[in-house]
Structure formats: structure tokens, C-alpha cells
Amino acid sequence: MFLLIAVLIVGKTNEVFKIMREIYMDNAATTQLDSKVLRKMLLYLKREYGNPSSMHDKGIIAKNAISSARKKTADILNCKPEEIIFTGSGTESDNLAIFGYARKNKHKGNHIITTKIEHHAVLDCFKMLKKEGFKVTFLDVDKDGFVDLEQLKNSITSKTILVSIIYANNEIGTVQDIPKIAEICHKKQAVLHTDACQAANYLEIDVKKLGVDMMTLNGSKIYGPKGVGVLFKKSDIEIEPIIFGGGQEKGLRSGTENVANIIGFAEALERVRRNLVKEVEKLTFLRDYMINELLKIPDSRLNGPRKNRLPNNVNISFLNIEGESAALLLNEEGIFISTGSACSSKDLDPSHVIMAIGCPAEVAHSSLRFSLGKDICRRDVDYVIKKTKKVVSHLRNMSPLHYKLQEQVKQRKDDDCTLIKEDFE
Amino acid sequence: MADVLDGSKSWFYSGIVKTHFLHPRNMALSNESISEIKPNGVGEVGSPACGDVMKMWIHVDKNERITACKWKTFGCASAIASTSMLSVMVTENKGMLLKDALKIKATDILKRLGGLPAKKIHCSVLGDQALRAAINDYFKRTGQEGRIVKLI
Numbered sequence: 001m002f003l004l005i006a007v008l009i010v011g012k013t014n015e016v017f018k019i020m021r022e023i024y025m026d027n028a029a030t031t032q033l034d035s036k037v038l039r040k041m042l043l044y045l046k047r048e049y050g051n052p053s054s055m056h057d058k059g060i061i062a063k064n065a066i067s068s069a070r071k072k073t074a075d076i077l078n079c080k081p082e083e084i085i086f087t088g089s090g091t092e093s094d095n096l097a098i099f100g101y102a103r104k105n106k107h108k109g110n111h112i113i114t115t116k117i118e119h120h121a122v123l124d125c126f127k128m129l130k131k132e133g134f135k136v137t138f139l140d141v142d143k144d145g146f147v148d149l150e151q152l153k154n155s156i157t158s159k160t161i162l163v164s165i166i167y168a169n170n171e172i173g174t175v176q177d178i179p180k181i182a183e184i185c186h187k188k189q190a191v192l193h194t195d196a197c198q199a200a201n202y203l204e205i206d207v208k209k210l211g212v213d214m215m216t217l218n219g220s221k222i223y224g225p226k227g228v229g230v231l232f233k234k235s236d237i238e239i240e241p242i243i244f245g246g247g248q249e250k251g252l253r254s255g256t257e258n259v260a261n262i263i264g265f266a267e268a269l270e271r272v273r274r275n276l277v278k279e280v281e282k283l284t285f286l287r288d289y290m291i292n293e294l295l296k297i298p299d300s301r302l303n304g305p306r307k308n309r310l311p312n313n314v315n316i317s318f319l320n321i322e323g324e325s326a327a328l329l330l331n332e333e334g335i336f337i338s339t340g341s342a343c344s345s346k347d348l349d350p351s352h353v354i355m356a357i358g359c360p361a362e363v364a365h366s367s368l369r370f371s372l373g374k375d376i377c378r379r380d381v382d383y384v385i386k387k388t389k390k391v392v393s394h395l396r397n398m399s400p401l402h403y404k405l406q407e408q409v410k411q412r413k414d415d416d417c418t419l420i421k422e423d424f425e
Numbered sequence: 426m427a428d429v430l431d432g433s434k435s436w437f438y439s440g441i442v443k444t445h446f447l448h449p450r451n452m453a454l455s456n457e458s459i460s461e462i463k464p465n466g467v468g469e470v471g472s473p474a475c476g477d478v479m480k481m482w483i484h485v486d487k488n489e490r491i492t493a494c495k496w497k498t499f500g501c502a503s504a505i506a507s508t509s510m511l512s513v514m515v516t517e518n519k520g521m522l523l524k525d526a527l528k529i530k531a532t533d534i535l536k537r538l539g540g541l542p543a544k545k546i547h548c549s550v551l552g553d554q555a556l557r558a559a560i561n562d563y564f565k566r567t568g569q570e571g572r573i574v575k576l577i
Contacts, residue, residue: 321499341476362474398454399497
């Protein structure tokens with residue numbers, strides 16, 4: 001009897017441990033809140049809950065807390081505190097920058113420029129402004145996702161008022177040459193906004209060095225809280241609000257400030273900047289190791305560049321498998337990742353980014369994105385590689401395309417998008 | 426309809442869908458497993474660009490019952506699960522008569538799966554089309570061209 005119970009307990013424990021093994025490789029989607037950040041936030045969630053607009057002590061404490069968070073953020077970005085606008089998300093910051101600037105300055109010109117690989121938070125603003133009568137240019141990118149600087153130069157006219165280009169792409173990790181882009185824009189009197197949500201953990205975000213006029217950051221990608229974003233806006237740039245009400249944030253973002261989130265944002269940003277060098281070194285090593293190992297799987301293709309790539313981004317297409325199936329099978333192994341497959345998107349369209357780098361839809365359908373983070377170690381990476389190999393071979397086994405498409409691929413050898421891995425060696 | 430968004434886990438699918446996805450029935454793993462059923466009808470539908478391709482092999486006996494069915498699918502979890510479920514439906518109870526098999530609609534598969542998220546319903550539509558294509562192939566091989574049905 002005792003033996004039976006013991007066996008049952010051991011059995012159950014194994015099961016529990018199996019479920020417990022979780023490897024989160026979706027840090028480009030969001031990051032875990034740093035517990036030290038949370039601790040700082042708790043005070044303002046519970047005890048110092050005042051409204052910063054109130055005149056009494058409770059209000060003043062909250063107001064001062066925001067001021068110091070603003071100062072801290074401004075110091076990191078190397079700008080003035082009044083150039084920092086706290087918003088509700090990265091998406092909101094993008095919307096405020098783009099709608100706010102375009103609508104306020106339309107008397108200067110009606111042409112605006114962005115790229116084909118922006119996050120939807122930027123892309124959809126431009127589509128909306130097109131409906132409002134703006135002329136919009138969507139810049140092409142090359143096979144690795146880099147903006148063609150010549151095309152940018154040639155696209156800017158005297159009517160161009162705004163250019164928005166993503167700093168580091170969230171899907172394929174391509175890092176654009178923002179200082180160069182800023183130079184081109186400013187030579188032709190166009191204002192430059194960049195979405196730096198993915199960049200904040202690893203890249204230069206000194207706005208003077210970058211030369212940007214507006215820049216978006218987001219709490220949920222930097223081990224900070226969700227529901228808080230920042231828009232850096234140079235003081236001589238004029239924008240109009242997209243949210244109206246009590247006139248907070250100098251009238252540019254009405255709504256009672258989310259004090260705890262703002263405190264959390266500044267704290268999180270400070271922490272990731274402090275650990276930057278070490279993190280970049282560690283993640284670059286793990287990223288390259290992972291890419292090299294995964295490309296050993298036949299018919300796999302790296303999406304995005306080898307160099308000038310986010311240190312935490314691995315995006316690989318495994319031909320003849322469908323990404324959502326692969327992601328769900330990996331989910332069963334306790335591995336959490338993303339895919340560019342249409343099946344996992346809300347609009348049933350395959351990733352616009354992978355299509356923009358010139359790949360056919362089936363490459364987008366078969367893409368998996370692993371985005372590493374600060375808690376990932378070599379052992380995790382090895383585990384994920386092992387399980388990915390298993391899942392890919394399982395799905396290929398059941399795929400009717402596996403042999404058929406291989407023949408087609410051989411014929412397309414000259415194509416940039418050829419799925420033969422020698423191209424990347 | 427579908428039991429979507431169970432907050433604790435990222436499964437957007439019903440338990441039945443999940444089971445069929447993780448443990449697909451009648452899947453053609455090797456060429457041997459296909460030749461084993463002596464297929465006399467094979468059909469393929471879908472396109473890789475759209476993200477779904479299904480291939481189905483069937484064996485029809487002289488009483489016009491589908492006694493065996495094997496398949497391969499490239500597609501998302503719901504595509505895999507619905508092909509798996511369809512293969513169970515046509516082969517259970519000693520096999521389904523061709524005339525009944527031709528009546529299977531996407532909604533019948535959906536019902537057996539316990540529903541699918543709304544945007545995934547087209548995946549199971551492909552399943553019944555693959556079956557029809559296989560049956561048509563059987564008609565063609567047996568000189569019954571007159572019985573070939575239209576794919577929608």
C-alpha cells in the first residue's frame with residue numbers, strides 16, 4: 001500500500017516537473033516584470049496613490065515621483081526632461097508621434113514616408129493618414145530588411161514633413177543605421193521619428209547621437225510594466241494631441257498619470273541600460289550559437305541579417321512546416337515562441353515583414369521567432385534546439401510538401417530566397 | 426461555439442482538437458504505411474502559399490465502403506486536427522459508404538471537433554475537399570467518370 005502511494009507520488013512529481021519546465025523565448029512580444037522594478041512600483045500602487053494633479057500632499061508626492069522618473073529617463077536618453085512624454089503604450093507613442101506631427105504640420109507639406117517593415121502601430125497610422133489625404137511612401141527594404149538609403153534620399157521632396165523608420169525590427173531583428181537616416185532626413189528638412197521599442201535593451205538610445213526628432217519606447221519590452229510608453233519629442237517639434245481631457249503631459253496626453261507604471265518604466269530602463277554591455281555580449285553569443293545550430297536542420301533559412309541584428313533575435317523558416325503547428329508543439333514542451341505564419345495572425349495574412357524581404361508566403365508561414373532574454377542560459381538554448389529539431393522532423397513527416405517542394409527549391413537556386421542553407425555560410 | 430482563450434494556457438482550441446493535433450490518427454508517416462492500405466483513390470487540395478495543403482489516400486472496397494484512409498497535412502493545428510478527425514469519421518464502423526462520405530460537410534467535421542475558433546473554420550473546409558478529390562480519383566480509376574463530383 002505504502003509502496004503504491006510512494007510510486008504514485010514519484011510519478012506525479014515527475015509529471016509536475018515536466019510541466020514546470022518553461023522556457024520563455026518570446027521576449028520581443030513582452031518581457032517579465034523585473035521584481036526589483038515591481039518593488040519600486042508597489043509603493044505607488046498602494047500607499048502613494050494620489051493624483052499628481054491634486055494640490056494636497058498626496059498629489060505632490062505623486063507629482064514629484066513622476067518628475068524624478070522623467071528626469072531619470074531624460075538623463076538616459078540625453079535630452080531635457082520636458083522632452084519626455086509618458087503615454088499608455090508603445091503603440092500610443094507611435095500614434096501620438098505620427099498623427100500628432102502630421103496633422104499639426106500639414107500646412108508644411110502633405111507627404112510622409114515610412115517602411116514596409118514597420119510594426120502595425122506605425123504602419124496602420126500611415127494607412128489612416130493616407131485616407132485623410134496624405135501622400136504616403138512605403139520604402140522597400142533589401143533581402144535582410146535594411147532600408148535603401150538611396151531610395152530614402154530620392155523619396156524625400158520639399159513636401160515631405162515626416163519620416164518614420166523602425167530602429168530594430170521586432171520580427172527579424174534588422175537594426176537600421178538611424179544616425180545616417182537622420183542625416184538624410186534633416187538635410188531635406190524632414191522630421192524623423194523612430195520606434196525604438198525593441199532597441200532599448202541593447203542599442204544606443206542617446207537621442208543626440210542618433211539624431212532623431214521623436215522616439216518611441218515601451219515599458220513592456222524592458223522588463224518593466226505593460227501599459228506605459230514614452231515618446232521623446234524634441235522641444236522645437238510641434239505636435240497636437242490625440243487624446244483630450246485634463247491636459248496632463250503639457251496637454252499632449254490627457255488622462256491621470258499611471259504613476260506606478262511611470263516609476264516602473266524609469267526604473268526598468270535604468271536597469272537594462274546598466275546591464276547592457278554584459279547582456280549584449282551574452283545574448284550575441286547565444287544568438288549566433290542558436291542560429292548556427294538551427295541552420296543545421298536541412299532546408300532552413302535565416303530571416304534577417306547576420307550582422308546588425310538585435311542580439312536577442314533568432315528568426316528561422318523551416319521549409320514545409322507550418323509555423324503555428326510548430327509553435328503549438330513547442331508550447332507542449334514548455335517552450336514559448338512566435339511565428340510569422342498567417343494562421344497565428346489576427347488578419348490571416350502572413351508576416352508582412354518576411355514578405356517585404358522578398359520571400360514567398362510559404363517562407364513566412366514556416367517562420368519561427370525565438371527572442372531571447374536575460375534569464376536565458378546556454379542550457380535553455382540547447383533544450384530548445386533539441387526540441388525544435390524534433391518538432392520540425394515530426395511536422396515534415398506529416399507534410400505532403402516535404403519532398404515535392406524540395407524539387408522546386410532546387411530549381412529556384414538563383415533566387416535570393418532560396419531555402420538552401422549554404423547561402424548563409 | 427469554440428472554447429477559446431482559456432486564460433491559463435495558450436490553447437485556442439477545444440480539447441478534442443488538441444488531442445487530434447498532438448496524436449493524429451491515420452497519419453501517413455511513411456510510404457509503407459500508405460501502400461499498406463492499398464489505396465485506390467488519392468486527392469490533394471490547397472496551396473503552400475495559403476498555408477494549407479492536404480493529401481488523402483483511401484481504400485474503397487467492392488461494397489463502396491472506405492475501409493482505410495491515410496493522409497498528410499501541411500497546415501496549422503486545426504488543419505491537422507480536422508483531417509485526423511475526418512479520417513476517423515470515414516473509417517469508423519467498418520467504413521463509410523461512398524454516398525455518405527460525399528455528403529460530409531465542413532460543419533460535420535466541426536461538430537465532431539467540438540468547434541473551432543471562427544477564423545480557423547476554413548481549415549476544416551479543406552478536409553472534406555481532400556476527401557472528395559480522393560473519391561473522384563477512385564471514380565476515375567474505376568471508369569466511373571460520370572459519378573465525379575464537383576469540388577467547391
